[in-house]
Amino acid sequence: MKLLSPQDWAAHKGKFIALWTDADHAYALYQPSELVAVKLEHGAYPALPHAGAGWFQRLAHDLNGHIAAGAADTRPAVDHGRNADGTGPWPEFSAPEVEGVHQVAVGPVHAGIIEPGHFRFSVLGEQVLKLEARLGYAHKGTLGLIRGKSPRLAARYAARISGDATIAHSLAFAHAAEAALGVTPPARAIYLRAIMAELERLANHTSDIGAMAGDAGFAFLDARFAYLRELICAACATAFGHRLMMDIVIPGGVAGDIAGDGAGAIRAALDAIEAELPSLTRVFEDYASLQDRVVGTGIVPLALAEAYHAGGYVGRASGQTHDSRLLPGYPPYETFPLYVPVEKDGDVAARIKIRLAEIPESIRLVRDMLASLPAGPVALLLPPESGHGLGVAESFRGPVWHWLRIESGSIADVFVADPSTLHWPLLEHAATTAILADFPLINKSINGSYSGVDL
Amino acid sequence: MVWKTVTRHFISRAPAPLTAEPALVASLRERLQAAGQARLGRSLAIRHVPAGSCNACELELRATQNLIYDLTQYGLSFTPSPRHADVLLITGVAGVNMVQAVQQARAAMPDPVLVIAVGDCAVDGGVFKGSPAVKGGAEAMLPVDLMIGGCPPAPVQIVQGLLALIEAHDDASAPPRPVVP
Numbered sequence: 237m238k239l240l241s242p243q244d245w246a247a248h249k250g251k252f253i254a255l256w257t258d259a260d261h262a263y264a265l266y267q268p269s270e271l272v273a274v275k276l277e278h279g280a281y282p283a284l285p286h287a288g289a290g291w292f293q294r295l296a297h298d299l300n301g302h303i304a305a306g307a308a309d310t311r312p313a314v315d316h317g318r319n320a321d322g323t324g325p326w327p328e329f330s331a332p333e334v335e336g337v338h339q340v341a342v343g344p345v346h347a348g349i350i351e352p353g354h355f356r357f358s359v360l361g362e363q364v365l366k367l368e369a370r371l372g373y374a375h376k377g378t379l380g381l382i383r384g385k386s387p388r389l390a391a392r393y394a395a396r397i398s399g400d401a402t403i404a405h406s407l408a409f410a411h412a413a414e415a416a417l418g419v420t421p422p423a424r425a426i427y428l429r430a431i432m433a434e435l436e437r438l439a440n441h442t443s444d445i446g447a448m449a450g451d452a453g454f455a456f457l458d459a460r461f462a463y464l465r466e467l468i469c470a471a472c473a474t475a476f477g478h479r480l481m482m483d484i485v486i487p488g489g490v491a492g493d494i495a496g497d498g499a500g501a502i503r504a505a506l507d508a509i510e511a512e513l514p515s516l517t518r519v520f521e522d523y524a525s526l527q528d529r530v531v532g533t534g535i536v537p538l539a540l541a542e543a544y545h546a547g548g549y550v551g552r553a554s555g556q557t558h559d560s561r562l563l564p565g566y567p568p569y570e571t572f573p574l575y576v577p578v579e580k581d582g583d584v585a586a587r588i589k590i591r592l593a594e595i596p597e598s599i600r601l602v603r604d605m606l607a608s609l610p611a612g613p614v615a616l617l618l619p620p621e622s623g624h625g626l627g628v629a630e631s632f633r634g635p636v637w638h639w640l641r642i643e644s645g646s647i648a649d650v651f652v653a654d655p656s657t658l659h660w661p662l663l664e665h666a667a668t669t670a671i672l673a674d675f676p677l678i679n680k681s682i683n684g685s686y687s688g689v690d691l
Numbered sequence: 692m693v694w695k696t697v698t699r700h701f702i703s704r705a706p707a708p709l710t711a712e713p714a715l716v717a718s719l720r721e722r723l724q725a726a727g728q729a730r731l732g733r734s735l736a737i738r739h740v741p742a743g744s745c746n747a748c749e750l751e752l753r754a755t756q757n758l759i760y761d762l763t764q765y766g767l768s769f770t771p772s773p774r775h776a777d778v779l780l781i782t783g784v785a786g787v788n789m790v791q792a793v794q795q796a797r798a799a800m801p802d803p804v805l806v807i808a809v810g811d812c813a814v815d816g817g818v819f820k821g822s823p824a825v826k827g828g829a830e831a832m833l834p835v836d837l838m839i840g841g842c843p844p845a846p847v848q849i850v851q852g853l854l855a856l857i858e859a860h861d862d863a864s865a866p867p868r869p870v871v872p
Binding site: 316373459460466469686 | 695744757758790791792819825826
């Protein structure tokens, strides 16, 4: 970590990932894992000019009361001004001053089975002119609950920051705790974690690709992809005892070894997916009515993806090439060559293409890792030491970053950056490239986590 | 090959449907009778409202609709509008920011309404119990008829819980749903 003067802090160049504050300092994280800090002056720090800093600065204000001096966007993030009985003021949204514009309010209760968030569209006819997303409805005070607990105990909260990326968050949390305490987990645990992370990627990619087809009115693909996801979840339950593998990745290793028949169950699920995927991909590519809905819809321009340094399939569909499994990288991926697909169209179709291309890649990785799984113990005890550490893991959405400061074995401070934080502003833009009726499709194609940013 | 998949479906036999646990049905029936609640039909429309979950419960709720669990075969379906719903299904910790939205969704539903809490968070706050940002469970917002625990509950558990609710409810002694002219 580098302590900077306020001038150097505000002028620091680099690819911005996250910003947070503790009692005395504000921290900013840049690619690949450069951590800089500035001292707080009367609870304030200079606002950063990076595109992605907005939500982090608003969150730091709502959680810790620290002010980003000179910030353009000072809307509340998770503090909705609710009274004890849950009542509170009705939110205000500004509309573009164009004749004939009206607003459409959606949420926080949505039509489907998804998380809560409010979307305020300003529309002219069918065209969306502006979208303002109001998040914070899933706020649970997770960071506050993590403080004061041991890393082992706090892993329960890390596993529940975003349920669909439970392995990635648990893994980033474990990486941070292990970096802070200077321990390296056993080789078998490292492999098992990577196998679980790739299975999680497969489960999310299959179910989301199907859901996008479903949103475009194509129920057959939705049904088949949901079935493939179910195969993975069932295999995970056999191998690791939990369909989503929650609470299995812990600081120091994994909580339990793979079951005796686990590898066979996983291989059988992978074989079934591999056998069916080509025909499903062909359906996707061959049906003009489906292509009509996804091609050219919800465009995230390359320059915008670059400015936000977007990760995962959102970034990769718009020309971004980074993948935290390679840069900064973590074991065991140095042993396994990894192909990262990249597209440049930036539309819903490109995001689907990236996810379709990542499926065979994850299948190959899981098979290779299962075949070369080292023997030995799966966890070690953490020493009750002090230190601070950064941890990263590539979730299906992109890099998840955790930062921990541990004092005598108990967590003194913590921050969590989900890749969705940088994706939500891109959704706000992508929605304005299409009509209102395309929004569910665009939203699903970016699939930001609500819980992951509301913390 | 799509035709292969379709053919396989036509010639394959459907798995046996899930059934409710008798003990759960009995206790639920007692509870519903004590409440003197008006009877709904066997086919229930469910409105799901997330009140601060981590989205794992949503994943498993969606899974109840897939080819394996096929919730619709039991006459249960999710509806986008509270106006069409018989069941209010709540997931999540009852975050302070969602209390009003949940209560408004309930108010928009025609009586009688059954309220179900799905997942440990909706049961009592789960691991997030004690945080100042959460009320700690659906019961803190509304009276709850059925709780389905688990973190997250597997689709089988969710389906069985919903079936128990139907069974317990399908009791001829309860007054039928009033018909609004």
